[in-house]
Amino acid sequence: MNNNGLRILIAVHHFPPNYSAGAEVYTFRLASWLVRHGYEVEVVCVESITHEGDSELEYERESYEDIPVWRLYFNLARASDPFRQSFDNPAIGKWFAGFLQRVCPDIVHINSCYLLSVSTIAATKQQSLPLIVTLHDFWFVCPRITLLKPTGALCTVPENVAECAWCLATGKRRFRWLEIVSRGVAGAVAQRLLVSPPVARLLGIQPDASEIADRRELLLNALKQADIILSPSEFLRDIFIRQGIDPAKILYSRLGLDTSHWIIPSGSAPEVSEDLRIIYIGQLAPHKGVHLLIEAFNRLAFSSRRAQLKIYGDLNVFSDYARSLRKTADGNSAVQFAGRFDNRRVAEILNKADVLVAPSIWYENSPIAIMEALTTGTPVVTANLGGMPELVQHNVNGLLFEAGNMNDLANQLQRLLDEPGLVAALASNAHAVRMIDDEMAQILSLYESVRR
Secondary structure, eight states, rough: OOGGGHHHHHHSSSSEEEEOSHHHHHHHHHHHHHHTTEEEEEEEEEEEBBBBSSSSSSSEEEEEEEEEEEEOOOOOGGSSSHHHTTTTHHHHHHHHHHHHHHHHHHOOOHEOOOTTHHHHHHHHTTTTTTTTEOOSSTTOOOOOOSBBBBSBBOOOOOOOOOOHHHHHHHSHHHHHHHHTTTTTHHHHHHHHTTHHHHHHHHHHHOHHHHHHHHHHHHHHHHHSSSSSEEEHHHHHHHHHHHTTTOOTTTTEOOOOOOOOOOOTTTTTTOOEEEEEEEEEEEEGGGGGGGHHHHHHTOOOOOSSOOEEEEEEEETTTTHHHHHHHHHHTTTTTEEEEEEEOOGGGGGHHHTTOOOEEEEOOOOOOOHHHHHHHTTTTTTEESSSTTTTHOOOOBTTTTEEEOOTTTHHHHHHHHHHHHHHHHHHHHTTOOOOOBBBHHHHHHHHHHHHHHHH
């Protein structure tokens, strides 16, 4: 039954089952909740940007967990201008416009816009459809999405777009080596040169500063066309307000956690262990800082009691990084790589842990793993960075450490080993942050408001 006659189109860069990062998992839970409550939902996502098909854009429709999903396939590397089409893809825009005419949704809800490109926003507004955009990252202002440079340094959206051009260039080893060896001098010189497209081409650097400026202007103007913009953290909201987004249009809305799919075995009280059981759940990607966690764990002193570290995540997505993590663990038998797991088991897995560590080195906003841990009464150790300290209070429901500082992370973990009762005290204050029913009450109210 269609509830209140609302037809909702949800778009996101990727969607399960082959992708399970934060935005993908959130969008799946959003769509699932709406379907369960009788709303008519269609999901559009990008399944592959390396597709070897004959057409510029191909698609397929399937049902995943009772959700109608349209999966797009194209080959970005074969595009006439891969950089431009990474954020403004006319083929997606043309398909999306036709799809909107066929489906006739009442609401279009886009998550992030990464890979989908702003052509989806343009198509939506050309047909005068209500549009809500939920931000999950910094894609609209950062070509690297994370505001994290290839050198590992954090960024704050520089006014000088030549700095962005050089940042992208350091994704290549030769330029990154120059930047590191020169201690930033190479970048300072290059930024003065990259304002000239001919010089940038001569240096083998693309995109140049003018292309970055065009990207930023186009994307921010597109974002401003949304009727409502949702931000899952105050930190992320402030970033975009500083980039010219109307504060009245961008609303703080913490993501809600859906536990309806969790499998909770009978007698599922947390297990007790003499060892300190440390857990990581998430992507095994460099910006997640898992290397810091293993390095910190290797430095712990076990004079009072021992510890175990169990790392959950797909070892195949960033295989080079996964291999480096195994090397860092260096055969330490207390470090276990446990691979992926069915998210329905997350409560069971967290009940076998004493603390979850989220060691990210980028500006995380509302990590689902942190919310899941707190909901199960598991304290969290995380970096004092981005939206993470909005969820974790130091010495209350977890511990904070200086972002990127392996020694400080080791010190906080050592406290959990050495201070009797600290884990229990933190756990007693670990509670759910926000549940999906509460979030959806707000979302549905916004849907109705923009529809009117």
